[in-house]
Structures are given as C-alpha cells and as structure tokens.
Amino acid sequence: MKKIKPESNSLHREYGILSNCGYALGVVRRYSPKVLPMMAAGVITGALMSFLWSYIGKYVIDLVQKQAETGDCAPLIPLLCIAAAIEITAAGLNTICNNKIWFGLVFARMSVITEKNAKALGMDYQSLEAPDMLDAYQKATNACAGNDVGIEGLMRGMYKIVQQALVMAVTFTAVVVLDWRLILVIAAMSFAQFLFFRHTVKRDKKEVWDVLAPTWRKINYMERVTQDFDYAKDIRLFDMKEALAGKQHGILDEKRERFFHSRNLWLGNSFFSHAMSIVSNAAIYGVLIFCVVGQNMSIGDFTLYLGLSGTFSATLTEFLNSLGGFRKTSMETDDFRSFLDTAEKYETGLPLPEGRLTFEFRHVSYRYKGAEDYALKDLNLTLEAGRRLAIVGMNGAGKTTLIKLLLRLYDPTEGEILLNGTDIRKFRRSDYYRLFSPVFQDVKLFAFPMSENVSMLPPESTDRNLAQKCLERSGLGEKLKSLPDGVDTQLLKVLYDDGVDLSGGEKQKLALARALYKNAPVVVLDEPTAALDPLAEYELYRSFDGMIQDKSAVYISHRLSSTRFCDKVAMFIGGELVEYGTHEELLAKGGEYAKMFEIQAQYYKEGCANAAE
Structure with missing residues (x-):
C-alpha cells in the first residue's frame, strides 16, 4: 500500500491557545451564556469531592482508634452522617452542574455547525470546487464532530484544567509538609508524562487526522453515491456493486492504516505513562512507610497523606495531560476558525447599474485548475440589453463554461467581463447574482413544498399565488390539479412519506417556473430541455421566450431549436x-452552423416550420 503523506493547506492559520480560548468563551457566551456560571460552580464542587474523603477518612480512623479503647462507637454516627450529607450535597450539585454544562456546550457546538454550514453555502462556487478548500471544510467539520474536539473540547479542557489547578493548590501543601523532595519526584515523573503525551498528540494530529482529511472526503462521497437516488438506476443496471465495494475497501484501507498508526502512538503513550506512575507511587509509599516506622505517624495521618499525595500526583499528571489535550483541541479550533475566516471574494463592491444592462466579454479565456488546455479561448462577445443570444455547439465546446463565467461562478483566467463598461468583479457577488434567472439541465429539487421549490425562499417570504401562476405558465397546470395539496404538496420522499417525485420533464418545467418567479432582468437557459424531444423543446422555448418579454436571454444548446427566434x-x-450572426446569416454562410443545422433538420426542421406558421 502506498504511503500517505500530509498535504499542505495554504488556508490553514494558527491563532494561538489564548486567542482560541477567548474565541471559545465568546461562542459559549453567545449561544449558551448560562454555562459559564455553571462551570464556576462545577469547578468548586468537583474539587471539593476530590480531596474531601481524604480528610474525612483521617478523622474517622483517628476517632475509631480513640473509641476502640472505650468500646463506645456512638460518636462515629453523627460524624459519618455529616460526612455523608456533605458528600451527597457536593455530588448532587456537581452532577447538576455537569449536566447543564454538557447540554449547554452541545448546543453551542450545534450552533457553530450552523455557522460553518452557512459559510459553506455563502462561498463562491469556484472555491467550493478547489481541493484545498474541500479539505479545509472537512477539517472544520471534524473540529465540531464530537464532545471532545474543537471548540467544545477546548471548553471542556478549560473546565478540567481550572478544577485540577484548584485541587493541586490544596493537595500541594500536604505533600510539602510530608516531604518537600517528594514534590520533585512527582513533578519530574508527571512532566515526563506530559512531554510524551504532548508529542503523541502532535504526531496524532499531523500524521493521522490531517492526513485523513482527503480520505474523509472520499468516504463521504462514496456514502452519497450509494444513497443518492440519482445514482441508483446506474448502479443496479450496470451491476456496479462490486466496483463500488472495491473502491470503498481501498478508501477504508487508507483509513485503517492511519487508525492503526494512531493506536500504536497511544499504546506507546499508555505504557510510558504507567511506568512513570509506578515510580511516583513507589516514592509516595516509600516516604509514608518511613514516616510510620521512624516517626510514629498515625494510621489516620497515613491515610490522609496517602490520599492527598496520590491525588496530587494523579491530578498533576491529568493537569499536564489536559494541557497536551488542550493543544490538540486548540489546533482543531485553528482548523475551524481558518475555514470561517477564509476571505470571501467581493463581499463589498460598487452598486449595480440601473436601467438596461449590456454584458461584454473582452479577450476572455478560462482554463480549469490542473488542465493544460483552455476550456474557453480569447472570447470577444457582447450580450446587448433586451436581446436573445443563442450559444450553440457540440458537447465540450465551452458553452457551459461561458455561462459559469457570465454568472460569476468562475472568474476568467485571462481577460475581463464588463457590465455596462465595468468589470463584473467590482460588484458585490450577491448583488450580481440577483441579475440572473438561470435554468440548468441538472435540476435539483428540495424536500420542501412545491411553492418553495419555485420561490427558493422561506415559507414566510413565498408568494403562493405567484408560484402557482408561474407553474401554470411553465406547463405544470395539469400536474398541479392532480396533486392533493396543489402548490403546498411536499416534494420528494426523503422527509415525507407522502412526498411526490417529478419526472425529468416536470423537473425542467419547474425550473422554468423558478426563472419566471425570480423575474430577474437576464434569463439563462443552459440546456434545460434535454429530456424533451426536439419539437417539444422548440415549442417550450418559443412559449417561454414569449413569457420573458423584454428581458435579455441566453439560450444554450447543442440542438438548434432556439436559434430561429x-x-x-x-x-x-x-x-x-x-x-457569429443571425440564424439566416449563418445558414447563408454555409459554415459549421449550417452543417450542424442540416444534420439536425431531419428531426425538427419541418416541425419548426409548421409551428412558425
């Protein structure tokens, strides 16, 4: 199996632990403000429980020794009741605090997941196709995928560290009183564990989780393929089960290799940690045995100092390990913040021009990332206001690339696109998008009511009557009558058992209704009628052209049904x-367009002529 190497990510930033702590506190204060006082109370009750029984145990044993001489154990009962009441109260308060902290931090994590998704939804299209951005998104997703990672893990780490610091402050005094040299032994062993733990955390993050970011993308893709209805027919009819299973096994092998590496890293850390703990405990027992034998230490004091020394040793180790884990969650928070702080292109810009809109491609070329050849080369073309432009050519001619450039889904590799004389990159992207009503060939439906699938707006902003009119104008009037809830009918069965699926042709008509509803000044149809036969396509194009009236329109097709009007x-x-020219001019020229038209004439030339009469 080939060696997997970490991939560099130019989008990654390092903010520092203190900055990330402030960021995490800000997130919790914003989404779950009641968590912070609960954490303060939890620190106190949790610390109290850590050493309370060491003191109670000492006094109980001393009292038992004293009362054993008289045989009267009655004084033990009030002491035990008081101790039990204190323990139960502290445990109850600590449980309540931890419960509220747990749910509050989970809610905060769910909220930042929403922030992450909103960021992804608002990013420019070209960035979403870039592998480094996809990896950054996957790392941000991993950073909010559980309770002990990212921002939530950082908050839980802060909670533990403050609590552990309080416990150490109390138990430190007891260890110093016992023998100050014991502090040096415990500290040395704990610090050695910490250094090894931090080294393990760093290696695990960089050699396992960072390397796995592309692998997680592959896994998620394969899961989508196996669950997506759009792939279901091809998978079954072409018997792709074994082929897909083989690819999945290969991807899982990559994951398994990294997980084995992670397991080995943590096994080594565990062995080292146990060895250091044995040395610390041996030192503690040695000092205490010496005190009992040589200094007549009471059994009660032995119990007290054993408990406090053990608590100090264990807590110091946990504290240092928490710092190491803190580094890991801080690095994951770096991943999350790096994605959220990725600079958006064109967030601000000039106001859009008013009135008639003219678009000009001036020496525009575009080459896809990693490709050697240009998908579009030195294009000079003008779309005048209120005009109809047909873009034709065979598959792979560059038609869809041109449209993505016009819509600003892509930026030109060379040249510029002007709107009324101004480079379109100078306008705010979200404002620019409002100029277009695009209709694509690959129509995606959402598991929403049909009215919202037309408006593409939330229910409170959707005009149901307008949505119905647009559906009727696009040719879905009869379909609406057959549906039990009309425009309120839920589409798809993903969320609703009674959801309705549409045929390919119906989906494309719904997409036309979307364009009518948006009512933008420029309409773009990128082969949306591929599911229709040529004559039906011509009729639909002609009908739709009448609906858009004085708007500008761009028709893209490898069939020539739209070119005559x-x-x-x-x-x-x-x-x-x-x-470039009118339909008649290009036919008269007898060039490539005329040849293509003649080849297709057998399918629709006669039908188009009859329809035009």
Missing part, C-alpha cells in the same frame, strides 16, 4: 467562437 447565434467549437 434569437437575435444572434454564437457557434463554439473547442472553446473558440468560430461563427
């Missing part, structure tokens, strides 16, 4: 604009 036709081959 467009003002201009742009013919693309291999990413280059090879012909």
Whole structure:
C-alpha cells in the first residue's frame, strides 16, 4: 500500500491557545451564556469531592482508634452522617452542574455547525470546487464532530484544567509538609508524562487526522453515491456493486492504516505513562512507610497523606495531560476558525447599474485548475440589453463554461467581463447574482413544498399565488390539479412519506417556473430541455421566450431549436467562437452552423416550420 503523506493547506492559520480560548468563551457566551456560571460552580464542587474523603477518612480512623479503647462507637454516627450529607450535597450539585454544562456546550457546538454550514453555502462556487478548500471544510467539520474536539473540547479542557489547578493548590501543601523532595519526584515523573503525551498528540494530529482529511472526503462521497437516488438506476443496471465495494475497501484501507498508526502512538503513550506512575507511587509509599516506622505517624495521618499525595500526583499528571489535550483541541479550533475566516471574494463592491444592462466579454479565456488546455479561448462577445443570444455547439465546446463565467461562478483566467463598461468583479457577488434567472439541465429539487421549490425562499417570504401562476405558465397546470395539496404538496420522499417525485420533464418545467418567479432582468437557459424531444423543446422555448418579454436571454444548446427566434447565434467549437450572426446569416454562410443545422433538420426542421406558421 502506498504511503500517505500530509498535504499542505495554504488556508490553514494558527491563532494561538489564548486567542482560541477567548474565541471559545465568546461562542459559549453567545449561544449558551448560562454555562459559564455553571462551570464556576462545577469547578468548586468537583474539587471539593476530590480531596474531601481524604480528610474525612483521617478523622474517622483517628476517632475509631480513640473509641476502640472505650468500646463506645456512638460518636462515629453523627460524624459519618455529616460526612455523608456533605458528600451527597457536593455530588448532587456537581452532577447538576455537569449536566447543564454538557447540554449547554452541545448546543453551542450545534450552533457553530450552523455557522460553518452557512459559510459553506455563502462561498463562491469556484472555491467550493478547489481541493484545498474541500479539505479545509472537512477539517472544520471534524473540529465540531464530537464532545471532545474543537471548540467544545477546548471548553471542556478549560473546565478540567481550572478544577485540577484548584485541587493541586490544596493537595500541594500536604505533600510539602510530608516531604518537600517528594514534590520533585512527582513533578519530574508527571512532566515526563506530559512531554510524551504532548508529542503523541502532535504526531496524532499531523500524521493521522490531517492526513485523513482527503480520505474523509472520499468516504463521504462514496456514502452519497450509494444513497443518492440519482445514482441508483446506474448502479443496479450496470451491476456496479462490486466496483463500488472495491473502491470503498481501498478508501477504508487508507483509513485503517492511519487508525492503526494512531493506536500504536497511544499504546506507546499508555505504557510510558504507567511506568512513570509506578515510580511516583513507589516514592509516595516509600516516604509514608518511613514516616510510620521512624516517626510514629498515625494510621489516620497515613491515610490522609496517602490520599492527598496520590491525588496530587494523579491530578498533576491529568493537569499536564489536559494541557497536551488542550493543544490538540486548540489546533482543531485553528482548523475551524481558518475555514470561517477564509476571505470571501467581493463581499463589498460598487452598486449595480440601473436601467438596461449590456454584458461584454473582452479577450476572455478560462482554463480549469490542473488542465493544460483552455476550456474557453480569447472570447470577444457582447450580450446587448433586451436581446436573445443563442450559444450553440457540440458537447465540450465551452458553452457551459461561458455561462459559469457570465454568472460569476468562475472568474476568467485571462481577460475581463464588463457590465455596462465595468468589470463584473467590482460588484458585490450577491448583488450580481440577483441579475440572473438561470435554468440548468441538472435540476435539483428540495424536500420542501412545491411553492418553495419555485420561490427558493422561506415559507414566510413565498408568494403562493405567484408560484402557482408561474407553474401554470411553465406547463405544470395539469400536474398541479392532480396533486392533493396543489402548490403546498411536499416534494420528494426523503422527509415525507407522502412526498411526490417529478419526472425529468416536470423537473425542467419547474425550473422554468423558478426563472419566471425570480423575474430577474437576464434569463439563462443552459440546456434545460434535454429530456424533451426536439419539437417539444422548440415549442417550450418559443412559449417561454414569449413569457420573458423584454428581458435579455441566453439560450444554450447543442440542438438548434432556439436559434430561429434569437437575435444572434454564437457557434463554439473547442472553446473558440468560430461563427457569429443571425440564424439566416449563418445558414447563408454555409459554415459549421449550417452543417450542424442540416444534420439536425431531419428531426425538427419541418416541425419548426409548421409551428412558425
């Protein structure tokens, strides 16, 4: 199996532990403010429980020794009752505090997951396709995937560290009184454990979890493929079960290799930690035995100092390990904050021009990341306000790339796209998006009511009557009548048992209804009618063209059903604009467009002529 190496991530930043602590406290204060006083109370009650029984045990044993001489054990009963009451009260308060802390921190984590998802939804399209951004997103997801990682893990770490510091402050005095040299032995062993633990944490993070970020992406992708209805038919009809299973096994082997490495790292840490603990405990017992034999220490004092020394030793080790774990959760918080703080392109910009809109491609070229050839080369093209432009060409000609550039899903590799003379990158991206009503071939439905699938807005902002009119105008009037709840019918069965699935043609008509509802000044149709036959496509295009009235429109297709009613036709081959003019001009020219039109004529030329009469 090939060796997996960590991938560098230019998006990663290091904020520092103190900065991350302040950030985590701010998150909790914002989403679960009642957690902070609960943590203060939990620190006190938890620390009290750590050493309370050591003192109680001493006094009980001393009293038992004293009363054994008289045989009267009655004085023990009040003492035991008081001790039990204190312990029960402290334990009860600590349980209540820990319960509220647990749920409060979980709620805060769920809230920052929402922040992360909102960030992903608002990012520019091109960034979401970049592998380094996908890895950054996966690391941010990992950083809020459990109670002991990321921000929640950092808060739990702070809680434990403060509590442990309080316990050590109390038990330290007892150990110094016993023998100050014992402090040196315990501290040396604990510090050695801490250094080894910190080294293990760092290696585990960089050699396992950072390396696994691309692997988690592969695992998530394979899970989506096996569960997505869009893949179900192909998987079954092409008998892809074994092929997919083989790929999944390969990915899981990568994961298993890293997990084995992690296990070995922590096994080594565990062995080392146990060895250091044995040395510390041996030193404690040695000093105490010497005190009992040589200094006549009472059994009660022996019990007290044994408990306090053991508590100090264990707590110091836990404290130092918590610091090491603190480093790990801080690094995970770095991952989360790095993703959230990724600079958004074009968050601010010029106000959009008012009135008629003209778009100009000026020497625009685009090359996909990692590709050698340009998908679009030196394009000069103008879309005038209120005009219809047909973009035609075979698959792979660069049509969809052109549209993604026009919509600002991509930025040009070379050249510029102008809106009324201004580079479109100077406008705020979210404002620019409002100029377009796009209709794509691959229509995605949401498990929402049909009205919200048209408006693409929350229910309180959706005009149901307008949604119904748009559906009727796009050709889904009869479908609406057949549905039990009309525009309120839930789509898809993912969330609702009575959800309705639409056919391919119905999905594309719904997408046209979305464009009508948005009512943007520019309509873009990127082969949305591929599920229709050529004649039906022509009729739908002509009908839709009448609906959009004086808006600008761009029709993209490798079929030529839209070109006859467009003002201009742009013919693309291999990413280059090879012909440009009206339908009639290009036919008269007898070039590539005319050849393509003649080839397709057998399917719809006669039908188009009849429909035009």
